[in-house]
Amino acid sequence: EPEVTQTPSHQVTQMGQEVILRCVPISNHLYFYWYRQILGQKVEFLVSFYNNEISEKSEIFDDQFSVERPDGSNFTLKIRSTKLEDSAMYFCASSRTGHTGELFFGEGSRLTVL
Amino acid sequence: AQSVTQLGSHVSVSEGALVLLRCNYSSSVPPYLFWYVQYPNQGLQLLLKYTTGATLVKGINGFEAEFKKSETSFHLTKPSAHMSDAAEYFCAVIKNTGNQFYFGTGTSLTVIP
Numbered sequence: 001e002p003e004v005t006q007t008p009s010h011q012v013t014q015m016g017q018e019v020i021l022r023c024v025p026i027s028n029h030l031y032f033y034w035y036r037q038i039l040g041q042k043v044e045f046l047v048s049f050y051n052n053e054i055s056e057k058s059e060i061f062d063d064q065f066s067v068e069r070p071d072g073s074n075f076t077l078k079i080r081s082t083k084l085e086d087s088a089m090y091f092c093a094s095s096r097t098g099h100t101g102e103l104f105f106g107e108g109s110r111l112t113v114l
Numbered sequence: 115a116q117s118v119t120q121l122g123s124h125v126s127v128s129e130g131a132l133v134l135l136r137c138n139y140s141s142s143v144p145p146y147l148f149w150y151v152q153y154p155n156q157g158l159q160l161l162l163k164y165t166t167g168a169t170l171v172k173g174i175n176g177f178e179a180e181f182k183k184s185e186t187s188f189h190l191t192k193p194s195a196h197m198s199d200a201a202e203y204f205c206a207v208i209k210n211t212g213n214q215f216y217f218g219t220g221t222s223l224t225v226i227p
Contacts, residue, residue, distance in 0.1 A: 004157070033215075035215075035217075041219065042204075042217050042218060042219040042220065043158070043204060043206075043217035043220075044217070045214045045215060045216065045217075048214065056214050058214070091157060091158065093158075102160045102163070103158075103160070103215065104160075105150075105157035105158040105159070106157050107155070107156055107157045108157055
């Protein structure tokens with residue numbers, strides 16, 4: 001069964017360092033998303049991506065964040081200069097049809113900023 | 115603005131008992147509603163969704179939910195809990211013209227043998 005895969009599963013980094021989280025969405029999906037979940041809090045929307053551009057982003061997704069689909073298969077989230085409060089589980093998701101369809105989530109990448 | 119409230123961050127039921135997980139939403143336009151489940155160390159998996167049509171929707175693993183517009187609710191139920199149902203459950207809403215899911219804070223379900 002096709003699935004969304006994310007790497008790394010866990011990354012520890014120093015404050016101020018750049019981090020890239022990688023995702024491979026399901027191959028025939030057209031809509032891509034990043035969500036995050038700070039420990040004990042709700043799952044929060046970061047950004048959606050369609051047709052090689054950002055379609056929506058939340059207020060969390062400031063200039064420190066960027067997304068890219070560099071090669072037609074990977075979908076990456078970059079945090080330019082990490083802060084302590086960026087520590088969270090980051091989930092990638094993809095969908096074939098957008099909001100009317102099912103979001104398929106990866107298992108998440110846990111980011112710990114020290 | 116869209117938002118989701120899940121009453122009860124932790125729910126415990128006995129094996130074989132009814133499961134009821136509550137979800138209320140607020141939406142400025144007709145919403146689409148979803149329940150996702152997260153098993154330990156795994157991603158979120160869709161249980162069921164309501165978009166249009168029949169207000170009682172059935173999902174995987176014997177779960178179902180009913181969209182009640184008058185109560186702005188979308189509670190998740192299962193007649194008989196199984197040990198394998200122990201997980202975190204998230205209600206989510208999206209407006210039918212948008213692309214952004216809003217998740218509730220989640221309800222952790224414990225099933226007692």
